[in-house]
Amino acid sequence: MDGFEFNKIAGAVLSAMLVMTAGSTALDIALSRHGHEKPGWELPVTEAKHTPAGQAEPAFNAAAILSLLPKANADAGADTFKKCMACHTPNKGDRNLVGPNLWGIVGRKVATAPGFAYSEAMKSHGGEWSWDRLAKYLHKPADEVPGNKMLFPGVADNTDLADLLAYLRKLSDNPAALPK
Ligand code: HEC
Incomplete structure (x- = not known):
């Protein structure tokens, strides 16, 4: 050039x-x-x-979570359950860890895993783990059962929580009916 x-x-x-x-x-x-x-x-x-402090979160609605259950993904729930496995075993006859074994937890009487030392708070929660109560507890354990000793913040996301419940339902010989 x-x-x-x-x-x-x-x-x-x-x-x-x-x-x-x-x-x-x-x-x-x-x-x-x-x-x-x-x-x-x-x-x-x-x-x-911005939402003023104290009103940041809308009220938790267990019914909204339970309405997701028919389409919930138990396999995704099994993935979320990995967080729980630091303290809980899922299978029949497994031992208690930091937390009680969770076989048959949906519909199970509260605080009744054999050989597990529950807190007074959990013992006095009473009744059974209905879908509704389980959803509320797993959403925010500290709010639903004040003073209970499960050191876990809860599952914030609605879909994750529904998937987790679908997984817990499978931990049974006779899975509970889905909520109506
Ligand atoms: C850091 C340990 C820890 C983690 C993580 C944890 N838990 Fe727990 N969980 C506990 C303890 C301890 C208790 C007993 C609470 C008490 O007696 O106050 C408990 C109690 C429970 C109960 C009530 C059981 C009964 O027999 O009444 C359920 C249901 C439960 N956990 C589910 C879960 C699920 C599902 C996850 C995961 C999303 C989870 N936990 C994560 C420690 C943990």
Whole structure:
């Protein structure tokens, strides 16, 4: 290529670079100006749009979880149950760990795994693990049975919780009927 050709190419490359630099500079200016243009008083207004503290979470609705059960995925639930296995065994006749064995837990009487030392809080919870009570307890153990000794924060996601319940249902020779 001759000198003239080279100059033409070099010129083209140079002007392309100039355009790019100018472009990004213009963008920088636009962006930073945008930031500066926001008046200070707009901030508190934006903040106020957030839910005030204490009202952040909508009330937990066990019925909504239970309505997901017919289509829940027990295999995905088995995956979530891996978190529980730090403290619980799932199978018939398995030993208690930090927490009681969970075979037949759906519909089982509360605090009745043989040989497990339950807290007073759990013993006085009484009754059976109905679908409803199980959903509430596994959503937030500390709220549902205050003072119980299961150190687990709960399953926050509705679908995960429904899947987990579908898995727990299978831990039985005679799985409980799905809730109506
Ligand atoms: C850090 C250990 C730990 C983890 C993790 C844990 N648990 Fe527990 N769980 C316990 C203990 C301890 C108790 C007994 C609570 C008491 O007596 O107050 C318990 C009790 C329970 C009970 C009541 C059992 C009964 O016989 O009445 C259920 C149901 C239960 N856990 C389910 C689960 C599930 C499902 C998971 C996983 C999503 C889970 N737990 C995760 C320790 C744990």
